[in-house]
Amino acid sequence: MTSTTTLAAPARKSRAGAAGRLRGGNALLGVAGFATFLALLELVPRVGLVSPEYLPPVSRIGVALADLAGDPAFWTALGDTVRGWALGLAIAVALGVVVGFVIGTVPVLREFSASTIEFLRPIPSVALIPLAVLVFGTDLRSVLLLVVYAAFWQVLVQVLYGVQDVDPVAQDTARTFGLNRWGRMRYVTWPTALPYVLTGVRLAAAVALILAVTAELVIGAPGLGNEIGTAQSGGAVARMYALVIVTGLLGVAVNVLARRLERWLLSWHPSLRREVAA
Amino acid sequence: MSVLRRITRSTVAALAVPAVLLALWWVLTADSESYYLPPLSQILSTFDDVWLSDRLAADVLPSLLRLLGGFLVAVLLGVGLGVLIGSLRRLRAFCEPVLEFLRAIPPPVLVPVLMLFAGIGDTMKVLVIVSGCLWPILLNTVEGVRAVDEVLVETCRCYGVRGRARLWHLVIRSASPQIVTGMRQGLSVGIILMVISEMFAASNGLGFTIIQFQRTFAVTEMWTGILLLGVLGFLLALLMRLFERRVLNWYFGLRQAQRGGSR
Numbered sequence: 001m002t003s004t005t006t007l008a009a010p011a012r013k014s015r016a017g018a019a020g021r022l023r024g025g026n027a028l029l030g031v032a033g034f035a036t037f038l039a040l041l042e043l044v045p046r047v048g049l050v051s052p053e054y055l056p057p058v059s060r061i062g063v064a065l066a067d068l069a070g071d072p073a074f075w076t077a078l079g080d081t082v083r084g085w086a087l088g089l090a091i092a093v094a095l096g097v098v099v100g101f102v103i104g105t106v107p108v109l110r111e112f113s114a115s116t117i118e119f120l121r122p123i124p125s126v127a128l129i130p131l132a133v134l135v136f137g138t139d140l141r142s143v144l145l146l147v148v149y150a151a152f153w154q155v156l157v158q159v160l161y162g163v164q165d166v167d168p169v170a171q172d173t174a175r176t177f178g179l180n181r182w183g184r185m186r187y188v189t190w191p192t193a194l195p196y197v198l199t200g201v202r203l204a205a206a207v208a209l210i211l212a213v214t215a216e217l218v219i220g221a222p223g224l225g226n227e228i229g230t231a232q233s234g235g236a237v238a239r240m241y242a243l244v245i246v247t248g249l250l251g252v253a254v255n256v257l258a259r260r261l262e263r264w265l266l267s268w269h270p271s272l273r274r275e276v277a278a
Numbered sequence: 279m280s281v282l283r284r285i286t287r288s289t290v291a292a293l294a295v296p297a298v299l300l301a302l303w304w305v306l307t308a309d310s311e312s313y314y315l316p317p318l319s320q321i322l323s324t325f326d327d328v329w330l331s332d333r334l335a336a337d338v339l340p341s342l343l344r345l346l347g348g349f350l351v352a353v354l355l356g357v358g359l360g361v362l363i364g365s366l367r368r369l370r371a372f373c374e375p376v377l378e379f380l381r382a383i384p385p386p387v388l389v390p391v392l393m394l395f396a397g398i399g400d401t402m403k404v405l406v407i408v409s410g411c412l413w414p415i416l417l418n419t420v421e422g423v424r425a426v427d428e429v430l431v432e433t434c435r436c437y438g439v440r441g442r443a444r445l446w447h448l449v450i451r452s453a454s455p456q457i458v459t460g461m462r463q464g465l466s467v468g469i470i471l472m473v474i475s476e477m478f479a480a481s482n483g484l485g486f487t488i489i490q491f492q493r494t495f496a497v498t499e500m501w502t503g504i505l506l507l508g509v510l511g512f513l514l515a516l517l518m519r520l521f522e523r524r525v526l527n528w529y530f531g532l533r534q535a536q537r538g539g540s541r
Contacts, residue, residue, distance in 0.1 A: 025371070026371035029368060029371035029372045030371055030372065030374055030375040031375075032372060033371075033372040033373055033374070033375055033376050034375050034376055034379075036372075037376045050395075053394075054394045054395055055395075111288075111291045112291050112294055112295050113295055114291070114292070115291070115292040115293070115295065115296060116295045116296055116299065119296065119512055121515075122466065122511040122512050122514070122515035123507070123508040123511045123512065124466070124469045124470050124473060124507060124508075124511045125470075126469075126470050126473045126474055126477075126485075126507075127473070127488075127503075127504045127507035127508055127511070128504070129473075129474075129477065129488075129489070130488055130489060130491065130492035130500050130503070130504065131314075131500070131504060133492055134314055134492060134495075134497070134500075135314055209384055210384040210385065210386060210467075210470070213384045213386055213387055214384070214386040214470070214474055217386055217387065217389065217390070217474070217478070218386075218474050218477050218478060224387075225386070225387065228387050228390055229390055231390075232390035232391075232393065232394070237394065240390060240391065241391070243387075244383060244387050244388070244391060247383055247384055247387050248379055248380070248382050248383035249379075249382075250382075251381075251382025251383055251384060252378065252379060252382040254382075255378075255382060
């Protein structure tokens with residue numbers, strides 16, 4: 001173990017230096033890549049490889065994007081999607097953390113619930129769509145049911161891993177110092193599990209967005225997904241692509257936000273400290 | 279004796295909660311008058327009528343074949359492109375922002391987009407599944423190929439391992455833990471896409487049948503569909519885990535040896 005770290009350290013340093021030198025070039029290449037991508041999207045329909053009725057040139061999609069910005073219906077739809085996503089994610093995270101801590105810290109519960117979790121987790125949450133439609137209709141509650149079911153397992157499983165990862169020596173030390181159950185939970189288990197919790201939140205945030213949009217698209221709950229379906233069936237192709245781009249941007253924003261949150265809440269954690277030092 | 283007791287204990291632990299939950303479901307709905315919640319006994323007795331006759335071949339099989347086809351294409355494309363992008367640093371820098379953006383698009387919104395190109399036939403559904411499964415596999419492969427051990431790279435160079443042998447025994451082998459992780463994530467996205475592409479527009483398939491039951495208010499039949507989807511999801515995850523065990527046996531062994539050795 002020690003020998004690998006001493007071997008790896010200089011290698012990492014030299015690679016970090018190279019990365020520093022390359023970073024400017026990389027950013028430039030990335031911009032070039034994006035520009036090429038956009039140019040391709042402009043050229044392919046213009047040359048006639050694909051009918052512009054199916055894939056309008058990117059400039060026309062840009063115009064549609066600008067139109068969206070002036071359309072109050074779009075902003076309401078965006079708000080609906082974000083609300084369904086955020087509410088569902090919040091409920092799933094709260095449930096996942098509480099249930100995960102309770103199950104994770106009581107060995108008997110963990111032993112007896114493992115098989116049930118393994119069975120329920122892979123059930124695709126879209127299986128619940130017909131039930132959601134029957135019971136809740138196109139309500140926000142339909143979206144929440146799907147989002148919470150999908151996101152909950154991501155959080156729960158990570159929390160269970162995290163709680164299990166507690167160092168027994170640290171646990172015993174805390175006990176020797178006379179910390180009660182609550183104190184050990186607060187000062188030993190929670191900091192150990194926090195990185196796992198945040199990984200769970202990051203995974204759940206992405207899944208929650210997918211399910212929120214799915215619910216809107218398939219069930220017809222108000223939101224971006226529903227707008228995309230309407231635009232497609234109404235033949236507003238450029239608008240449909242513009243909306244798809246918006247959902248992509250939303251996805252990027254969710255990823256960036258989750259990473260920020262992780263970095264901010266874990267600034268004390270060795271894995272991040274090392275990253276900053278290198 | 280103690281071995282026997284341990285086995286009994288773990289079996290009881292594994293079966294107790296599911297048994298209690300099922301029993302609760304059975305008892306609590308036994309004389310349920312609720313429209314949405316038919317008795318479990320009734321759901322189970324309709325199950326064979328609904329699924330085990332001709333629907334198995336007419337709806338379940340086409341769905342699974344589309345999933346399998348889309349998933350395999352995504353694995354080939356993802357690993358192929360991933361190895362290429364992962365081993366060329368400049369190409370990686372060139373593609374990264376575009377890939378990050380494409381990955382962030384929630385795959386279900388591609389259903390209406392691909393419907394324009396491919397209609398509502400099998401091609402559309404397979405394409406939707408490919409477009410959703412591809413990203414986790416591709417990006418994980420890129421990460422895995424990037425992180426190939428430098429010492430092994432040098433060793434291969436010294437021993438003159440080149441070409442196909444290098445690709446297979448060094449690059450793909452070292453990236454395989456990440457590739458399999460990507461496949462696992464891709465499969466669960468694939469199941470979601472299989473179902474919703476059929477719910478959105480289809481004339482057969484699991485998702486289509488279930489939504490049809492819901493639209494005609496055949497609630498008991500709809501519940502059997504939900505159960506079937508749940509069981510399928512579980513079985514596919516189980517298959518994936520068996521595959522992982524088999525392919526990554528060396529990796530789990532290596533990790534255990536490293537942990538055991540370092541202590």
